[in-house]
Amino acid sequence: MNEETIKPRKRWITDWWPNKLNLKVLRQNCETSNPYGRDYDYISEIKSLDVDAVIRDLKELMKTPQDWWPADFGHYGPLFIRLSWHSAGSYRIHDGRGGARNGSIRFSPRINWPDNIGLDKAIRLLWPLKKKYGKKLSWADLIILAGTVALEDMGVEIAGFSLGREDIYEPDESPDWGAEEQMLSGKKRFKEGTLEKPYAATEMGLIYVNPEGPGGNPDPKGSAEEIRLAFARMGMNDEETVALIAGGHAFGKCHGAGPGKHLGPDPASSSLEQMGLGWSYGYKTGKGPHAYTSGLEVIWSSTPTKFGLQYLQFLFKYEWELERSPDGKHQWVAKDAPEIVPDPYDPQKRHKPRMLTADLALRFDPVYAQIAQRFLKNPKEFENTFAKAWFKLTHRDMGPKSCYMGPYVPKEEFIWQDPLPPRGYELIDAEDIKDLKKKLLESGLSIPQLVYTAWSSAASYRHSDRRGGANGGRIRLHPMNQWEVNHPEHLQKILPVYEEIQRSFNELQESRGTGKKVSIADLIVLGGCAAVEEAARRAGYNVEVPFSPGRVDAREEHIDVEFYKEIEPFADGFRNYFKDPTSFDEGDVYTTPEYFLVDRAQLLTLTVPEMTVLIGGLRVLGATYRYEPHGVLTDHPGVLTNEFFVHLLDMGVEWKQADPHRYLFRGYDRKTGSQRWTATRADLIFGHHEELRAVAEVYAADDGKEKFVLDFVEAWNKVMNLDRFDLKMPS
Structure with missing residues (x-):
């Protein structure tokens, strides 16, 4: 072939200017990308969904093996648990991205991560149910419900479940999934013993840590250090971490039946006729007993479709010897154990228990070991802790409890849901708002101070996990009142002004017997709105900045302190x-x-x-x-x-x-x-x-002056109300 017959690859603009600021993330998932159209309201559709019927269908599906992708141990429950876990488990606290709330595990890059090998099959196994329930049940909800129902079907008393996750229809193309040029590239994200922000996974292509150990090194203590850091980056403490690992590994197995060289490309890179299924495995049948996911061949428990203590019992009972999987990867075998673990496909076969380096971390790290042994002695505590940790894992990006829907929402409210006290008073009316605006503008606080404080409060919101925002007035409390960008030294002088206006107003209303009060949270936003109106008036425009009262004031006990310390903006x-x-x-x-x-x-x-x-x-x-x-x-x-x-x-x-x-x-x-x-x-x-x-x-432009003012007011109002779920959610 001569040079003239070679056609050069056509280039995108970003190929020519790779360092150009890309604004595409601000245009993603617009209403025109949703095939259900602009008027589609998933939250309203949920009201007519028969959740119990979905649960029955899921339980039947889990025990109905399909020839095209057989079920280990005759039950798809462990596979669905892994699907739910990996959908939710990519969440990270520093920017709230990842997680399960939008069903993005169906798209690149996540469906193509090596840690998610085989989950394309799990999603296809759920397709008959998605097909049946259509627009009433999102993929995002179905994926989490499948894992939760699987736990219940295999013996876990679950803590609850909420509907309300809305699907996206295009991939999240944020560049912050990783800068590596290849998957599983080792420890490049580590600098001076810590993990580069905002990442939670230790390597590109993983959910948490390398199961073989740090960078593939079978070092249980080193693995414990990585696990602690990775799980903390996802908002989990040591107790939750042990419960999740021990509870999750009570079920199913790892897959590494043969050499990894037979593994085909990921779904996005696979050939057209595979119809979006990836990782075809050219070893023997390539499925069932010959399947490949991690390259590790491990079964943790002798009852892999039943919740219990066997994982923890085996972990401490036996001595563990390093071995290689059929793919040559590091794993551990209980050298002094009998062959008590069932084979997933041959009822005549038994195996010795096996573990991952990441499992042995729970034995050799003294803090993890103490927690694990306590769970061993207290099975009910273990189950309760696991159930609550699972609920947190699968719901922590859904926002406050007011966003939760369905018949199985737990009554308990958790600190990671940013709880707020109930409002036990009447709301201020239009005349009150007018009077309070006047007092705020006459308070001695400048327009920059009023605007900056309101913006600092409201713009702490992030839609990735629906946390932050003006409701609660958390800017008053530790640690947000110490964030450098929030002007701690100025807040010490500004907040007492709001408090005095609040005190004066509330005392007056009490003397009149109106039952009305105003919160500091509302006053902070109202101050910003009043300042914007005044600034517009000075520019020659009389505009009314919308204001919706109803915010309440959180107390210090409502604050997830460690979380808000971690997310301080840089x-x-x-x-x-x-x-x-x-x-x-x-x-x-x-x-x-x-x-x-x-x-x-x-x-x-x-x-x-x-x-x-x-x-x-x-x-x-x-x-x-x-x-x-x-x-x-x-x-x-x-x-x-x-x-x-x-x-x-x-x-x-x-x-x-x-x-x-x-x-x-x-x-x-x-x-x-x-x-x-x-x-x-x-x-x-x-x-x-x-x-x-x-x-x-x-x-x-000369004719852009009024448009600028009106557009600013509209955008300002949007930000001030991003966290007003009390106004958005159906009753």
Whole structure:
């Protein structure tokens, strides 16, 4: 073949400019991608779902083997548990991404991770039920329900289950799944004994840790260190970790019947005729007794379809000897044990118990061992702890309890659900709101202070796991009141002002016998709304910023302290905050302030225009970190004008680097050479990036002034109410 006959691969724009800021994550899963259409309301559909009928169908399905993919031990329950676990288990606390709430395990990259080999088959086994119930039952709910029902069918008294997970119809293309160029690349995510944020898995392509041990090294103590770190990154403590491993490994087996060289490509890379099924295995039959997933061949219990203590009993009873699986991978065999473990397909065969290096971590780590031995002595405690940990594992990204639906929602409310006290008073009305706005504007707090405090409270929300937000007023409490970006020293002076307004109002209402009260949480948001209205008035526009009362004040006992410590922001472009301006690499866009601005916007469910207009508004309102002038491209801060965009795009200004890190820039008048402005990368990106500039030009235009104000108010209102599930969920 000569050179002229070779056709070059066609290139995407990102192939030519791989370091360009990608805004696609702000356009994902729009309403037009949902085949059910704009009017489809899954939460309403759930009301007519017969959940008990689904449970009956699942239990029947689990015991009805299919020739195309046989069931180990005649029961698909262990496979469905693994599917549910791996759907939920990719959750990580630092950005709330992963998890089970949107059914994204069906898509790349997760369905193609080596740790998920075989789960494409589990999803196809559930297709008859999804087909039967259609739009009334999402894949996301069905996948978690399948594992939960499997546990119940095999003897676990479950803690409960909630419906309400809505499917997405395109993959999550966030680049933060990993920077590695290959799967299972070893310990590159570890730096100085810790795991690079935001990751929870120790290697690209894993859910948690390498089951063979750190980087494939069969070191149980080293594995324990990785397990503790990985599970903590997913919000699990030591007790929950031991319960989940011991409870999950009470069931089923690992698969590694032969050499890994016979394994075909992942689902996305497989040939067209495989119809989306991947990892075909060319060893003997390639399924059933000859199946391959992890390359390990391990059965932990002599009752692998029944919940019990055998995993823990075997772990401590026997001495374990290192061996190699048929694929040559490190695993352990109980050398002094009889052959008491059943074969999944041949009733005449028995095997010795086997374990993974990650299993032996529970024996050789002193803290894990103490917990495991306590569970051994207290079977009911073990089952209860496992059931609650499973519920947390599979529900922790669903948000507060008000988002839970169905007949099996547990009565107990957990700290990781961000509980709030009930509202035992009447709401303020329109006249009260008008009066309180006046008091807030006359309180001595400036427009920048009112706006910054409201934004800091509300924009702590992240839709990935529905946590944070203004409801509860957690900005008043530890540790959010100590977050650097929230101005702890200013909050000490600002919060007492709100408290005095609250005290005065509530005492007046009590004397009148109205039953009305106002929360600090509501006052903080109302203060921001009042400030935006006043700033718009100063710009010549009379607008009413929507406000919905009803937020309540959390108390310190309602705060998941360790969680909120872990998620303290290191970057927030909306407030022009970047903790360490020396830490990013301009040659890697995914380390830059502008990337983390887009990342935050995606967690706030913002579109490109919403992100853009909010930046422009917050800047001219002076709501910047430490109220510094960076990005405040106006001579009249506190007035809601479009001047940020006008001056950003002004060709009479020349921008120059102002520090060695290329974080801060100065704008100079081209004629006089005098300095006009300072700005950060998070500001200049709206003039540099062609897509963002196209939107910025709309707001900078002479006829864009009113549109800017109206669009800012609409986007502001959206952010202020992102966590108002009490307004969104059906009664």
